[in-house]
Amino acid sequence: MHSNKRKRLEAKGWKVGDAKKFLGLSPEEEAYVEIKLSLSESFRAQRLRRKMTQSDAAKLLKSSQSRVAKMEAGDSSVSLDLLVRSILALGVSGKRLIQSLSTRKSSPAA
Amino acid sequence: MHSNKRKRLEAKGWKVGDAKKFLGLSPEEEAYVEIKLSLSESFRAQRLRRKMTQSDAAKLLKSSQSRVAKMEAGDSSVSLDLLVRSILALGVSGKRLIQSLSTRKSSPAA
DNA sequence: GCATTATATGTCAGATATGACATAACATTC
DNA sequence: GAATGTTATGTCATATCTGACATATAATGC
Numbered sequence: 650m651h652s653n654k655r656k657r658l659e660a661k662g663w664k665v666g667d668a669k670k671f672l673g674l675s676p677e678e679e680a681y682v683e684i685k686l687s688l689s690e691s692f693r694a695q696r697l698r699r700k701m702t703q704s705d706a707a708k709l710l711k712s713s714q715s716r717v718a719k720m721e722a723g724d725s726s727v728s729l730d731l732l733v734r735s736i737l738a739l740g741v742s743g744k745r746l747i748q749s750l751s752t753r754k755s756s757p758a759a
Numbered sequence: 760m761h762s763n764k765r766k767r768l769e770a771k772g773w774k775v776g777d778a779k780k781f782l783g784l785s786p787e788e789e790a791y792v793e794i795k796l797s798l799s800e801s802f803r804a805q806r807l808r809r810k811m812t813q814s815d816a817a818k819l820l821k822s823s824q825s826r827v828a829k830m831e832a833g834d835s836s837v838s839l840d841l842l843v844r845s846i847l848a849l850g851v852s853g854k855r856l857i858q859s860l861s862t863r864k865s866s867p868a869a
Numbered sequence: 870g871c872a873t874t875a876t877a878t879g880t881c882a883g884a885t886a887t888g889a890c891a892t893a894a895c896a897t898t899c
Numbered sequence: 900g901a902a903t904g905t906t907a908t909g910t911c912a913t914a915t916c917t918g919a920c921a922t923a924t925a926a927t928g929c
Contacts, residue, residue, distance in 0.1 A: 680853030681844055702875060713918050718877050728886095728916060729839040734791055743790030750857045812905060823888050828907050838886060838916095 684750065688732040689723040691749045695739045696721075710735050794860065798842040799833040801859045805849045806831075820845050 674682070696706050696717075703717040710717070712735075720727050720735060736746050784792070806816050806827075813827040820827070822845075830837050830845060846856050 676852075677844070677847035677850075680847050680856075683853060684843065684857075703877095704875080707918090711918085713920080714876075715878075715920080716918060718875095722877075724878095726916065729843055730886095731917080733794065733839055734787070737787035737790050740787075742786075743793060746790070747794075747857065747860045751861060813907095814905080817888090821888085823890080824906075825890080825908075826886095826888060832907075834908095836886065841886080 685727075685729060685732065686723045687750055688729065688736065689721055689727075691741075691746070692732060692736050692739070693721045695736060695741055699739065706735075706739070710738055795837075795839060795842065796833045797860055798839065798846065799831055799837075801851075801856070802842060802846050802849070803831045805846060805851055809849065816845075816849070820848055 696703070701709070703721070704714045706712075707714045707717045716727070716731075717735075720732060733746065737743065741749075806813070811819070812824075813831070814824045817824045817827045822841075826837070826841075827845075830842060843856065847853065851859075
């Protein structure tokens with residue numbers, strides 16, 4: 650694993666440092682986690698771009714501040730469905746959502 | 760709505776023809792459905808490319824033939840998570856999965 | 870320092886997705 | 900048209916996700 654990727658994951662609380670578990674992830678598990686993290690970061694970036702607080706976003710999404718925090722933290726209790734629907738609800742088009750998956754640094758599509 | 764898109768959705772059992780409900784979908788709801796359909800079709804294409812039956816795929820995914828059928832039918836009971844994890848489990852890389860979302864005809868990214 | 874605001878973490882009852890099963894509908898070969 | 904193989908549809912108990920709440924931990928301004 651490249652160190653910058655490791656850093657990204659550690660920063661999200663995946664505890665890569667001491668986790669045989671993570672290091673043992675199969676390629677498909679790793680790709681899945683990367684897609685989720687990428688969406689998490691997209692969501693946060695879009696929320697901040699719109700100068701919304703987590704509570705503002707929660708209201709828009711008819712969710713709660715705590716769930717928004719978990720979404721942005723890449724918490725394992727958050728589904729891809731919720732992430733995708735939330736990003737779309739912020740006004741990002743399907744096209745741009747997908748572009749963001751392809752164009753990010755350390756992208757799952759890299 | 761373009762007639763080719765309508766055709767795609769009708770073919771998947773979304774009953775667009777008589778559905779005010781669908782025609783009334785907001786842009787984000789429509790984008791979400793399009794992403795799901797796109798993944799459904801990707802999954803089926805990949806399964807067939809590997810010359811697997813739905814039962815073969817179910818075994819690989821530790822799921823069931825009926826759920827695979829629902830995945831491919833774009834059934835609303837199937838999550839994005841399951842679709843994405845299943846496509847990855849067939850051996851498609853994260854990169855190619857995302858590319859397929861961008862490059863298809865009538866893509867959600869179009 | 871201490872309010873105030875924003876974000877993070879833990880828990881849980883209710884909602885939704887899941888694999889499994891039964892069975893139906895289609896297709897292909899004989 | 901019977902047999903066989905494949906895919907589709909309906910249902911259900913269990914597993915997983917969800918919003919909500921409480922509360923903790925930053926961060927910012929005074």
